[in-house]
Amino acid sequence: MKTFLVDQNGYYGEFGGAYIPEILHKCVEDLRNMYLEVMQSESFKKEYEQLLRDYVGRPSPLYLAKRLSRKYGCKIYLKREDLNHTGSHKINNTVGQILLARRMGKKRIIAETGAGQHGVATATVCALMDMECIVYMGKTDIERQHINVEKMKMLGATVIPVTSGNMTLKDATNEAIRDWCCHPSDTFYIIGSVVGPHPYPDMVSKLQAVISEEIKKQLLEQEGRENPDYLIACVGGGSNAAGTIYHYIDDMRTQIVLAEAGGKGVETGLTAATIKLGQTGIIHGARTYVIQNEDGQIEEPYSISAGLDYPGIGPIHANLAAQKRATVLPVNDDEAIEAAYELTKLEGIIPALESAHAIGALSKMEFKPTDVVVLTVSGRGDKDINTYLRQGAAAKFPCGHPTYDCQA
Known part of the structure; x- marks a missing residue:
């Protein structure tokens, strides 16, 4: 049976491996x-x-976001990694x-x-x-x-x-x-x-796989089925996404959607949309997609989100994209900010800017009323409040929301 997990040599398809200096070989x-x-x-x-x-506080809840679900016309469950000790996955x-x-x-x-x-x-x-x-x-x-x-x-x-x-x-x-x-x-x-x-x-995938292990049990309890129709997560390096999809990766009944950082727009050069723009190369010891120039020099990435501001991608996700197992959607800065305010207003949850990119992917998709969607909120937004306030002030709304009329 074909698998999207790692092989015995440390590769995901053509991606992965260990390209390291001799001094680190023994380590x-x-x-x-x-x-x-x-x-x-x-x-x-x-x-x-x-x-x-007892220390982290697992299992993290799988929460049916009813108002968000009504907006997008399907059932959206949020995997609440933001509630872990230290505030993320x-x-x-x-x-x-x-x-x-x-x-x-x-x-x-x-x-x-x-x-x-x-x-x-x-x-x-x-x-x-x-x-x-x-x-x-x-x-x-x-x-x-x-x-x-x-x-x-x-x-x-x-x-x-x-x-x-x-x-x-x-x-x-x-x-x-x-x-x-x-x-x-x-x-x-x-x-x-x-x-x-x-x-x-x-x-790291195996250690984060506790996320998908819990999703299977929790979804079975709440929906009578282990498999959602869609799994959605943000990707920079991609650890929360790897954990979200780990136990579903070879099950084609579940569609995988990865939201990467579009920055100011993939066409602007101010972006971290590695899968959209990257070419195969070596970065930090692995073969994967890398944003690079024609000479093979790594280009500087950009994202409003510090956690997604990376010119590479985990080889597991590079392979998923190359094999068309995952759908990859770039989400721009302004779309992520708007999505963060939307989740805050509709569900009372302030997400990390990284997670806001996953929320931002929802508006780029079309769902059926019967669809069950699981989206991982990888972290809480405490660390990003200054950015949210700054962007909100720029939008000239009293509550900071760029689209809602807060005085109504």
Whole structure:
């Protein structure tokens, strides 16, 4: 049977692999040889599941959004990853990776972060496990995600500003990899998304798969069926999307919709629509789609959302797009802002800017009244309030909403 999951060599179709400097070969090979054995062991599963339940607060609810459903003429369920401890799906992965790092005898943890949610989640588990934590974050993102930076520091992490390139997620990842090259023996790199050299895309997908595992059970309880007609999630690197689709990826009854960051528009050059514009290349240790120029140099991406501002994409999603298993919709900045206000007004849920891109995909689709849609709200919008207020003020509405007449 054809599968869209990783093969034994670390590839999703033509995408994936491990393209790494020699100095990291032993680190990555040790991880590749250990991760499945450890993650499948009873002691790991018991500790991981206990922490997800008692520390993270899982299962996260699957909420029938009735007013949103009426607007779009179908049944829309929201998978509420925003209600997890630390406010996003990122904690599912960092809990698993810190347990793996401890079992491998590593004492020092590094991470990269864009929106800050992965940085906060990594700093959180390092505090929990009493490990040193260094987080690399672009200077641009530090300025637009100040609250998350202060949270990381409060949790005991050292936040290192990155001033190269666009000073965003790509550049933070570059610096984290440089650090890893300098400290290969004692350092564990907790990658936040389904990117990087094998086994990271598979490992992160498996740790985030708790999302789709819960969706199946919850949908069966609420709808009498495990399979939705549509799964919708935002993609930058793509970890929340990988977790959302993991248990459905080979089941063709469910359509997969990925919302990527259109920025100012895919035709403007100010975009992070990697699948729409990217060409096959190598970035951060994996073969995938990359936004690059004709000389193969990586182009600087742009998105209003720090968490989607990445010029690559997880190889799992590159393959889904190449094989036409997923529909990919670019959602522009203004469409994401409007979608965030819409969800807030209709359901009383303020989403992260990343999640707002997934909400923004709804208006680009046509549904039947019988369709069941599951959309993952990957994070809460606390970190993005200043951006929402700034954009709302620019729209000259008292409540900040660009289309609703708030005085009515």
